[in-house]
Amino acid sequence: MTDPRFRVETVPLEARGFQGQPAGLITRVAANVIDLAAVLVALVVCYLATAGVLFLRRGARFSFPIVSYPTAFWAGLLALVVYFAVSWATGGRTYGDRVLGLRVTTAAGLGLGGARATVRAVLSALFPVLLLWVAVSRASRSIQDLVVGTVVIYDWGPARRVIASGDAIGVAVDVASPVAHEAEDRNAEAVTGLDRER
Amino acid sequence: MHEPTPIPIHELPTDPDPSGEAPGTAVPPGVEQAIDVLIGLVTLATNAAASILRGDEEPGAGAEGATLVTGAAAGFLIEGLRAAGAVLTAFERTLVAPATTVAGAAAERPEIRELLEHWQASWEEQRDQSEPVAADTLRRGIRRGADALMDQLDLTQLVIDHLDIQRVAEQIDIDALVGGLDIDRLIDRMDMDRLASRIDIDALVARLDVEAVVDNLDVAAIAADVIDELDLPQLIRDATADITSDGVRTARLRGVGADRALRRAVDRILARSEATDTGERR
Numbered sequence: 001m002t003d004p005r006f007r008v009e010t011v012p013l014e015a016r017g018f019q020g021q022p023a024g025l026i027t028r029v030a031a032n033v034i035d036l037a038a039v040l041v042a043l044v045v046c047y048l049a050t051a052g053v054l055f056l057r058r059g060a061r062f063s064f065p066i067v068s069y070p071t072a073f074w075a076g077l078l079a080l081v082v083y084f085a086v087s088w089a090t091g092g093r094t095y096g097d098r099v100l101g102l103r104v105t106t107a108a109g110l111g112l113g114g115a116r117a118t119v120r121a122v123l124s125a126l127f128p129v130l131l132l133w134v135a136v137s138r139a140s141r142s143i144q145d146l147v148v149g150t151v152v153i154y155d156w157g158p159a160r161r162v163i164a165s166g167d168a169i170g171v172a173v174d175v176a177s178p179v180a181h182e183a184e185d186r187n188a189e190a191v192t193g194l195d196r197e198r
Numbered sequence: 199m200h201e202p203t204p205i206p207i208h209e210l211p212t213d214p215d216p217s218g219e220a221p222g223t224a225v226p227p228g229v230e231q232a233i234d235v236l237i238g239l240v241t242l243a244t245n246a247a248a249s250i251l252r253g254d255e256e257p258g259a260g261a262e263g264a265t266l267v268t269g270a271a272a273g274f275l276i277e278g279l280r281a282a283g284a285v286l287t288a289f290e291r292t293l294v295a296p297a298t299t300v301a302g303a304a305a306e307r308p309e310i311r312e313l314l315e316h317w318q319a320s321w322e323e324q325r326d327q328s329e330p331v332a333a334d335t336l337r338r339g340i341r342r343g344a345d346a347l348m349d350q351l352d353l354t355q356l357v358i359d360h361l362d363i364q365r366v367a368e369q370i371d372i373d374a375l376v377g378g379l380d381i382d383r384l385i386d387r388m389d390m391d392r393l394a395s396r397i398d399i400d401a402l403v404a405r406l407d408v409e410a411v412v413d414n415l416d417v418a419a420i421a422a423d424v425i426d427e428l429d430l431p432q433l434i435r436d437a438t439a440d441i442t443s444d445g446v447r448t449a450r451l452r453g454v455g456a457d458r459a460l461r462r463a464v465d466r467i468l469a470r471s472e473a474t475d476t477g478e479r480r
Contacts, residue, residue: 012447015447015451015454018454023457024453024456024457024458024461025457025460026453026457026460027450027453027456027457030453099446099449099450100449100450100453101453135460135461135464136464136468138470140461154454156450
């Protein structure tokens with residue numbers, strides 16, 4: 001890794017204060033909208049590509065393929081799940097997360113494993129409404145987060161360190177997550193409590 | 199006990215020549231020395247006269263004759279001096295030797311000795327005053343003579359003509375000379391600021407061949423080292439992997455602001471206290 005002396009802080013000064021804090025509902029919804037749009041664009045591109053191949057094969061007899069709504073829905077759902085799972089398992093962020101400076105990590109601040117990422121992807125794709133719990137949750141966590149034990153934080157920095165974790169692909173954010181801080185604080189309190197007892 | 203101790207004065211003139219020469223022809227040392235000096239002087243004068251007559255480098259027929267004449271004259275003079283030496287020796291033997299013998303004998307007599315000592319004492323007294331005066335006079339005379347001589351001589355030209363500076367320089371032990379120098383003291387006495395102000399740095403720099411210096415440096419190797427140390431590729435990846443355009447930054451900041459606003463609104467609706475405001479959670 002790069003010598004710490006030569007590390008360049010890419011996060012703007014005004015954004016450094018809230019790095020690692022749990023992200024709110026608005027940014028997460030915005031990120032999901034972008035992700036949805038991206039998947040839709042991808043689906044359209046796939047449809048047009050298929051049409052192009054058909055046009056080359058059929059020539060004059062070519063007509064646009066007709067896709068039923070259920071087929072389109074399940075295809076879109078599958079695409080979304082795969083996209084979410086792969087994105088969170090590899091980098092902890094989808095394209096939408098990246099645009100809005102978000103990252104999905106475990107409660108301990110580590111990267112998600114493939115299994116956890118897949119479960120979270122299925123839940124997010126099937127029940128996007130559960131995301132609204134973020135607004136109510138004190139820790140800004142959605143139902144999906146609570147189920148799989150994840151947290152979404154502000155993380156504008158690109159650098160991440162791969163560290164050893166229980167998951168298959170352990171990607172930890174460079175900026176320490178608040179949850180990790182809380183865990184440390186709790187430990188510290190326990191120790192000071194012990195000290196007081198003595 | 200019977201033999202009286204010989205008086206030193208007695209010995210000098212009467213002592214026969216140790217070489218075993220006949221006493222009649224032997225010349226006493228004092229006279230001989232005087233004659234030798236005279237002969238030497240005459241020879242020198244002759245040579246000088248001959249060289250003056252001959253001219254410096256080109257001997258002529260007439261000059262040869264002149265040399266012969268002066269040489270002959272010198273020879274005649276030397277012969278005369280030798281003869282005179284013999285006469286002088288005879289004179290010394292007959293007159294001076296008995297006189298000194300008598301003087302020595304007389305010195306043995308107490309009253310005469312007393313008188314001599316009195317005279318010597320008065321001489322010693324006078325000596326202290328006279329000697330410096332005499333020495334001073336002599337010194338002044340010599341100086342005047344030397345000045346006169348120097349006026350006639352172009353000493354500088356003489357030195358240039360005759361001094362082999364190279365040989366003199368070879369004799370100088372430069373190391374010993376430098377070792378004797380106290381460089382620190384010399385530097386203490388130097389006004390470095392004044393010295394520095396007189397140095398034309400621009401001219402100095404203009405004379406520097408920077409390109410030659412750079413040519414000698416392995417710039418590529420240095421640059422490679424620096425890049426290795428920096429891990430420049432990683433640095434560039436870090437800096438460009440993020441989407442950091444102004445538009446994205448503004449959108450992100452607005453998103454964060456909206457998140458907080460929503461958080462405050464929800465907290466107000468749910469009547470959460472400010473202390474547990476999660477919008478500002480760490």
